[in-house]
Amino acid sequence: MANKLKSVMFFLLLIAGTSTYAQNDTSIINRNIKALQKYATENPVEKVHLHLDRQLYLPGDTIWFKAYVVIGNGHWLSALSGILYVELINNKDSVINRLSLKIEGVFPMEILNCLIITKADHIA
Numbered sequence: 001m002a003n004k005l006k007s008v009m010f011f012l013l014l015i016a017g018t019s020t021y022a023q024n025d026t027s028i029i030n031r032n033i034k035a036l037q038k039y040a041t042e043n044p045v046e047k048v049h050l051h052l053d054r055q056l057y058l059p060g061d062t063i064w065f066k067a068y069v070v071i072g073n074g075h076w077l078s079a080l081s082g083i084l085y086v087e088l089i090n091n092k093d094s095v096i097n098r099l100s101l102k103i104e105g106v107f108p109m110e111i112l113n114c115l116i117i118t119k120a121d122h123i124a
Helices: 002-024 027-042
Strands: 046-052 062-071 083-089 095-102 110-116
Touching: 062 083
Parallel strands: none
Antiparallel strands: 046 062, 062 110, 083 095
C-alpha cells in the first residue's frame, strides 16, 4: 500500500512539474502566431457575399443580386481577382447560367445584375 501511494505521489509531482514548465514557455506559441500571420498576409482569401432580392424563385423569375467582394479577416473591399464568376446551378448540379463580371475600382465594390430562370430549368 505504501509503495502504491509513493508511486501515485511521484506521478502527480511529475505531471505538476511539466505542466508548470509548459505554461512559462510562450516562445513556441509566439512563433506559431507569427507564422500564421505571415501566411495570412502572403495568401489572402477573398470572399463573395451575395444579397438577393428574394429567398424563393420560380421559373420565369429574374434574380436580382448585388455582390460584395471582400478580403481578409477584416472583410475589406477587394479587387484582387478582377473578375467575379456567378453560376446558377440546378438540383442535378448542372450549370444553368454563368456570368463573368468585371470588378472595377475599389469603391463601391458592388455589382447589380440579374439572372433569368427559364421554364425548362428546375431549381430546388
